[in-house]
Amino acid sequence: MPDADELITDALAAARDTDVRRAERQLDRLVVGTGAPDGAAAVDAALLRRLAAGVGRLWPRGWQPVDLARIAGRRLGARPARLLADAMALQRRDQPGPVPTWWDDQLRDLDAGLWWDDDRAHLTAWAAREGVDRVTALREAVEALALVEGLPPIAVLRPPPGSTPTGGPAGPGAGSRGGGGSRMLDRVRALLAKAESTTFPAEAEALTGKAQELMARHSLDEALLAADAPRTDLPGGVRLGTEAPYAGAKALLVQEVAAANGCEAVWSDDLGFATVLGWPADLEAVELLYTSLLVQATAEMLRGRGQRQVKGGGRRTRGYDESFLNAFALRIGERLRTVSAAASRQAAEAAGPERLLPVLAARGEAVRERMESLFPGVRRHRLTVRDAEGWASGTSAADRASLDLGGGRPGRQVRGKR
Structure with a gap:
């Protein structure tokens, strides 16, 4: 009889093939196990060990726990994503060398902890916890392993566990000095929460604009501290x-929010994410604003769609929705850049343009150089407008004071990875 590692290798190869019957046969062999009295436990231990090893190989290739959880949820579903969280927890337990605090923060946010007592019985315990039978548990474990071992390398944004962080990239929160940044972010979160909950678009716009102003001022303060x-x-x-x-x-929304906050964005469509590069305070601003604006835009889009249907509009909604969101992103980007420019002018008047402007220019150039080093083959994708009504509604949702579209707006380009 083959050992557990051989059975897993055969099942993994079959899962990657297009022959469904072969995959099921190999899965049946995995269920039967090695034939030894402890055959099931041996399979459990080997699967968990291989998952943890595969996860560990992803970290030097640019992946972070949140990235793996996001793509697992997108491609496999919530349950296999939780299985991979267990694999991440096991890998963390055995991780040699230093582990940065932000890494453990990500694992904690993903609820990736060691809840089981025996690695050899993990999959059986996981199946009972999830309420599935052993066949389903083995199938999903093999699918998770196929995903982990098939992911390509991506840009290394921050030094992974086991590496030396000296001189490496900065991450969100890394540049905040004292507690002011945290208090400011609490105020920003409160403003954005109100913007998301209000049913009055003008109020949402005002609240979001105030949040952008606070974050722009915080970023400028950080820039002046960096100059000293x-x-x-x-x-x-x-x-x-x-x-x-x-x-x-x-x-496009990511790109517009990033540009308004001194960052660069590159879209990886095949992997389902956009990478934003910038300094810590600016990255915090982009994360908070993008998350909030996406909620606001979706709510406005659904209201607009409903009003359209009440008025007897067409049944097809995809063109309307996409045009709405594109228009919303562009108009929001314009408004956020206006707020940031005003904050920069005020800061320059207070600190002296000869002091602030060279600092901002140097920081912007550093971000562009970082983008070019990580993404040398980027190209632009042009987004087209398919529904004039959706475009008009999206623009007015982003800025109620600007309703006259004239002859229409040209499509905007989004930078994407080749």
């Missing part, structure tokens, strides 16, 4: 989900 104490690290990055539907419109 030059830093040796590089701009960092975050990845924001742009899953279907309307992935292109979501990527």
